[in-house]
Amino acid sequence: MPSPRIQALEKQCARIGQSQPESHFMKDYHSSALTLYKDCPQWEKTARAMAYAIVNQEASVLPGDTIGGRVYHLKEAPVEKTDPDLDYLTEARAAFRKVYPEADELFENQLIGGTAVGHITWFFDRILSLGVTGLRARYEEALSHARDEEAGQFYQGVLILLDALLEFNDKHIEVCRKAGNDELAERMARVPRYPCRTFREAVQSFFMQHIVVMKENPFGGNGPGRLDYYLWPYLERDLAAGRITMEEAREIIDELFLRIDERLYGRDTWVEAIVVGGTYPNGCSAVNPLTYMMVESIMELDITHPSVYIRLPENPPEDLLRLSARYMTSGRNRAQILYDPAVIGALVERGTPMRDAVEYACGGCMEVGVQGMTSDYLYIGYHNPLKMLELMITGGVCLRTGKKIRSFHAEKSLAGYDNFEDFYRDFIEEAGRLTRIYLHEQDIFSERAQKARPSYLISSMIDDCLERGRNMHAGGARYHDYGGTPIALPNVADCLYAIRRAVFEDKICTADELIGALKDDFADCARLQKQLRNLPKYGMDHAEADEMARRVAADFADMYLSYRTRWGGKGKPVILTFVYAPRAAAILGATADGGNAGRLISHGVTPQSSSMTEGITAAISSTGRMPFEKFAGGASTMWDFDSSWATVPVIEAVLKTFIEKGGQIFQGNTTPLEELLDAQLHPEEHRQLIVRVGGYSARFVALTKELQDDIIGRMRHGA
Numbered sequence: 001m002p003s004p005r006i007q008a009l010e011k012q013c014a015r016i017g018q019s020q021p022e023s024h025f026m027k028d029y030h031s032s033a034l035t036l037y038k039d040c041p042q043w044e045k046t047a048r049a050m051a052y053a054i055v056n057q058e059a060s061v062l063p064g065d066t067i068g069g070r071v072y073h074l075k076e077a078p079v080e081k082t083d084p085d086l087d088y089l090t091e092a093r094a095a096f097r098k099v100y101p102e103a104d105e106l107f108e109n110q111l112i113g114g115t116a117v118g119h120i121t122w123f124f125d126r127i128l129s130l131g132v133t134g135l136r137a138r139y140e141e142a143l144s145h146a147r148d149e150e151a152g153q154f155y156q157g158v159l160i161l162l163d164a165l166l167e168f169n170d171k172h173i174e175v176c177r178k179a180g181n182d183e184l185a186e187r188m189a190r191v192p193r194y195p196c197r198t199f200r201e202a203v204q205s206f207f208m209q210h211i212v213v214m215k216e217n218p219f220g221g222n223g224p225g226r227l228d229y230y231l232w233p234y235l236e237r238d239l240a241a242g243r244i245t246m247e248e249a250r251e252i253i254d255e256l257f258l259r260i261d262e263r264l265y266g267r268d269t270w271v272e273a274i275v276v277g278g279t280y281p282n283g284c285s286a287v288n289p290l291t292y293m294m295v296e297s298i299m300e301l302d303i304t305h306p307s308v309y310i311r312l313p314e315n316p317p318e319d320l321l322r323l324s325a326r327y328m329t330s331g332r333n334r335a336q337i338l339y340d341p342a343v344i345g346a347l348v349e350r351g352t353p354m355r356d357a358v359e360y361a362c363g364g365c366m367e368v369g370v371q372g373m374t375s376d377y378l379y380i381g382y383h384n385p386l387k388m389l390e391l392m393i394t395g396g397v398c399l400r401t402g403k404k405i406r407s408f409h410a411e412k413s414l415a416g417y418d419n420f421e422d423f424y425r426d427f428i429e430e431a432g433r434l435t436r437i438y439l440h441e442q443d444i445f446s447e448r449a450q451k452a453r454p455s456y457l458i459s460s461m462i463d464d465c466l467e468r469g470r471n472m473h474a475g476g477a478r479y480h481d482y483g484g485t486p487i488a489l490p491n492v493a494d495c496l497y498a499i500r501r502a503v504f505e506d507k508i509c510t511a512d513e514l515i516g517a518l519k520d521d522f523a524d525c526a527r528l529q530k531q532l533r534n535l536p537k538y539g540m541d542h543a544e545a546d547e548m549a550r551r552v553a554a555d556f557a558d559m560y561l562s563y564r565t566r567w568g569g570k571g572k573p574v575i576l577t578f579v580y581a582p583r584a585a586a587i588l589g590a591t592a593d594g595g596n597a598g599r600l601i602s603h604g605v606t607p608q609s610s611s612m613t614e615g616i617t618a619a620i621s622s623t624g625r626m627p628f629e630k631f632a633g634g635a636s637t638m639w640d641f642d643s644s645w646a647t648v649p650v651i652e653a654v655l656k657t658f659i660e661k662g663g664q665i666f667q668g669n670t671t672p673l674e675e676l677l678d679a680q681l682h683p684e685e686h687r688q689l690i691v692r693v694g695g696y697s698a699r700f701v702a703l704t705k706e707l708q709d710d711i712i713g714r715m716r717h718g719a
Contacts, residue, residue: 017265051164110384118219123372151469221364268698278311365695399589480569532594539607574633582706609715624661642718
């Protein structure tokens with residue numbers, strides 16, 4: 001139960017979050033570049049304009065604050081004129097369309113996706129352990145023997161931004177003193193300037209660098225990562241010395257979480273993820289008392305930020321499994337559980353050294369990256385293999401519009417094939433071509449970001465930017481990987497299995513008959529639709545259907561894994577659904593597994609709701625056959641439960657089954673269906689209802705009707 005002070009602060013943060021003051025950050029950024037720094041070379045212009053915008057934010061401290069620093073993201077003042085040197089997107093989009101004139105048609109049909117920047121974690125603990133002064137000294141030393149001009153410019157850019165971080169921090173000290181908050185003033189006079197000595201200092205140092213990094217890189221999906229892992233040594237020492245109690249530490253964590261939520265209030269898709277628990281480099285469990293405290297804190301606060309995820313180490317302690325189950329049943333649908341052996345195993349299998357792999361965290365919804373070692377293309381967005389399959393069946397004709405999609409290269413329809421294997425081979429070949437275009441798009445955007453978005457501050461806390469003398473977009477980051485999502489793979493697998501059986505093996509129908517039925521949305525083909533629906537599906541623990549799902553997923557994963565990025569990184573499949581189910585449904589026609597046009601797609605690698613007819617154990621057994629060793633960017637599952645059945649012991653048993661089968665990421669909802677339906681009818685009575693959408697949690701009444709229907713329509717597992 002939060003303390004009375006935290007309960008009052010929760011109401012205060014909600015009030016402030018709902019009516020945030022207007023920020024002039026981006027306006028200052030561009031106006032200073034166009035005036036004060038217009039004659040500077042681009043590297044310096046971007047650094048000094050960013051520093052100017054950071055320093056000129058207001059310093060705000062309220063009575064009773066024990067953590068200093070407030071910045072806001074959700075209401076920006078209009079930018080009258082942008083500096084082209086700082087415009088990251090316009091030139092990149094133009095360059096991409098110059099290479100691929102068919103880009104608009106590819107986008108419209110979800111054959112490729114866009115570019116989502118952000119989705120990154122960084123080594124904030126460098127500032128905790130070294131202080132800004134210590135980190136600054138490292139970059140000054142590097143500048144003194146820079147290997148080339150570009151390295152020297154990078155080091156100078158970092159120094160400019162580190163100085164801006166200190167200057168913004170120091171603006172708060174006098175404000176604190178005027179407010180009579182001398183204790184906070186003294187703390188902010190020490191950190192983040194110098195190394196942290198106590199838990200309170202570590203939390204303050206973390207928060208100040210975090211909010212400034214988030215102004216430099218204001219993108220959803222950027223997050224703290226392993227916060228309990230890096231804060232625990234400070235708390236452990238304080239507890240041993242008698243400087244703090246666990247109750248006092250809990251109140252600090254509560255306030256920290258509330259302050260994170262205040263900045264982002266109502267922007268549920270932003271997703272700043274904290275990943276607790278996990279594994280040490282030596283393979284031992286890294287679970288500590290802060291792991292439990294952070295989960296307990298988020299369970300008892302009425303907030304949607306930060307997202308707190310649990311990493312289960314190998315042979316997880318029973319009390320952590322029980323807490324995970326309780327988080328699922330009582331955490332207001334905010335839980336997400338990751339299993340280390342499966343996730344780390346995939347990273348190591350794909351070439352990440354074990355020492356790095358154990359540092360993994362989620363840079364947002366669930367996309368897996370190594371903390372402090374990746375650039376921020378960890379998640380770029382999605383594309384739609386189910387639409388690709390539709391066009392492959394019809395010979396490139398969209399079932400929704402009847403138009404020929406010329407950017408899709410299909411020489412013939414399904415009717416032109418004599419056997420399934422030739423059809424499957426050509427489908428995978430065309431899907432691979434489109435996936436390579438999508439990944440090449442990121443190379444083009446990355447090249448523009450190298451100069452227009454050098455991200456000096458966050459790059460200063462990413463390996464190996466210091467050693468290489470390059471920002472994270474210029475080849476400085478150890479892993480320059482691109483993670484993207486081929487959505488609806490279970491649907492694709494069910495359709496391909498149905499085609500193989502119905503057209504080529506069992507001769508239920510001819511290819512032309514199937515195409516005709518799809519074009520008519522099964523209007524006069526009820527018998528054929530029923531036959532297709534009655535075929536085995538992925539999720540029924542059926543060996544052949546599951547093998548098709550594994551084959552499809554492995555082939556799409558290989559499309560990503562075989563790509564090499566401009567700095568030698570890899571493509572990484574990130575299997576989730578997020579908010580994409582309604583978007584995909586809007587462009588999809590009828591499907592070969594008997595589905596009608598517009599049917600919502602599956603979530604992650606979870607079987608379709610209509611396919612999970614044999615119970616959750618069978619469904620989990622099917623997912624266990626997926627090629628998780630290839631899912632180096634993570635693969636999520638969504639399990640919604642009948643609330644009357646989903647007790648802590650039941651969920652704990654299900655979780656054990658899930659990890660025994662080798663699953664990576666587990667999430668779901670336990671809200672009664674009746675409550676969801678009532679919330680649609682009477683939203684004013686359910687403003688506190690939070691649901692798991694897919695990789696993130698949100699207030700149900702704030703979602704679109706389409707997303708609400710998606711959640712309502714999911715399979716609910718029961719006895």
